[in-house]
Amino acid sequence: MNTVYATSANVAERRLAPPSLAISTVIFALRPSESSGRPTLWLPLVRRIREPFKDMWALPGGPLQHDESLQDAASRNLRETTGLVPQYLEQLYAFGGLHRSPAQRVVSIVYWALVQPTEAALADESENVRWFRADRLAELAFDHNAIVDYALWRLRNKMAYGSIAYHLLGEFFTLAQVREVYEAVLDRQLDPANFRRQIKGTPEIEETGEYLQGGKHRPPRLYRFTGTPGLGPDNRSTP
Amino acid sequence: MNTVYATSANVAERRLAPPSLAISTVIFALRPSESSGRPTLWLPLVRRIREPFKDMWALPGGPLQHDESLQDAASRNLRETTGLVPQYLEQLYAFGGLHRSPAQRVVSIVYWALVQPTEAALADESENVRWFRADRLAELAFDHNAIVDYALWRLRNKMAYGSIAYHLLGEFFTLAQVREVYEAVLDRQLDPANFRRQIKGTPEIEETGEYLQGGKHRPPRLYRFTGTPGLGPDNRSTP
DNA sequence: ATTAGTTCTAGTCATTTTGACTTTAACTAT
DNA sequence: ATAGTTAAAGTCAAAATGACTAGAACTAAT
Secondary structure, X not given: OOOEEEOOOOHHHHOOOOOEEEEEEEEEEEEEOOOOOOEEEEEEXXXXXXXXXXXXXXXXEEEXXXXXXXXXXXXXXXXXXXXXXXXXXXXXXXXXXXXXXXXOOEEEXXXXXXXXXXXXXXXXXXXOEEEEEOOXXXXXXXXXXXXXXXXXXXXXXXXXXXXXHHHHOOOEEOXXXXXXXXXXXXXXXXXXXXXXXXXXXXXOEEEEEEEOOOOOOOOOEEEEEOOOOOOOXXXXXXX | OOOEEEOOOOHHHHOOOOOEEEEEEEEEEEEEOOOOOOEXXXXXXXXXXXXXXXOOEEOOEEEOOOOOOHHHHHHHHHHHHHOOOOXXXXXXXXXXXXXXXXXXXXXXXXXXXXXXXXXXXXXOOEOOEEEEEOOOOOXXXXXXXXXXXXXXXXXXXXXXXXXOHHHHOOOEEXXXXXXXXXHHHXXXXXXXXXXXXXXXXXXXXXXXXXXXXXXXXOOOEEEEEOOOOOOOOOOOOOO
């Protein structure tokens, strides 16, 4: 057969060409809000330097290379745009609508990642890479607003069940910090005493002997998360 | 630029060629077990008629066509192989490991579907399309055993939370039938009285005035499901 | 040094949910 | 009629949850 396609296809050729495949990543990290100081969700975006959607902000992403798995590709473009290594990385969804990109049909396999705030503070930022509050995004390129919305929905869902909040925190944390993560993501207040009781009930949370000093009140005990990142078909533990 | 690729690529060309994209579907339906008569999960497979994995059984699937969305493609190859229209269809996962297919790099976006038993009984079956018990599969082509395992895991998970069991039943059903679905999928016995209490608590289940006659015991009331298929970024209701 | 202010931590109590079980109802087959 | 079967409703204790109280342990202000 030896069918031949061209990347700069005209309309007639486009009907034959297979859709191109891209990997994108929604990267979440916590940063203190400028106003309240409480932690809020932020994510890095890159400015597009070519058409389509030139000069608009978009999710970091790019083509899949021949020698890397889907997850490796997501991990790579996360590292390339922000310099970060993800604490948590999971496939979100494959978006393949017909008119996501004006010229060419593109199927995007999107991952979502959680990074720790200490790392996120060190993240590269430049003219073309900037962090934004997840709940106050302007209009993004392609269907990326919808993708972020869905990633947020998944994050909230997973937070309610799974043990995922810890991947947004450092190695040691207080129970109040965990509660702040839940409050930031779920966007509602939680009773401190009841929350503590629930968290202490999960076996993956381990007391350390340490206390966090320096507050203007009774020093809280520090805890550690001993669980595994979790599920998914590529890296799956015991269900 | 005008880069040129060939589908029958040699090794040198393969490094440049983009991975090919395929859509596959895991289709679940309930059928009475031959031995116990209780409902069990079955799924249709197709026999491969060419290399690689010639003569082995595989999930129905094929390439993505230029004018159809991912979900449409899944729906189409479901219809083409079984003649069925899915009651429930959702994206499962994008599988993109480097060595899923021996010759060529293939990324498969896999959907999973639930069909009603009345439809499933009418499904086309032939020399090259046959239904198998989901829990007793032989070795399949590619990584399709792992894909089915993951689909089963997702099905069990969704069953525990969401209201999904009804898509494996007809329009009208008794509460005992719903329980049998849960028991088949979760593979454990459930207390009839407690199960009834829980199901009746969900507002999406509506009593009809009808009763199922013909049993050799008190006739059970028939119910109807009034909920929506649910979530996912492509068709999402209110979270 | 004492006191006020803050958060951490443990605990109480009523309500809701869950699991195990009992009882009565309504049908069929003998 | 009676036994056998499943449907359907109800009981009861245990467990989980939500609202709340109170003491402990620190800092900062007086």
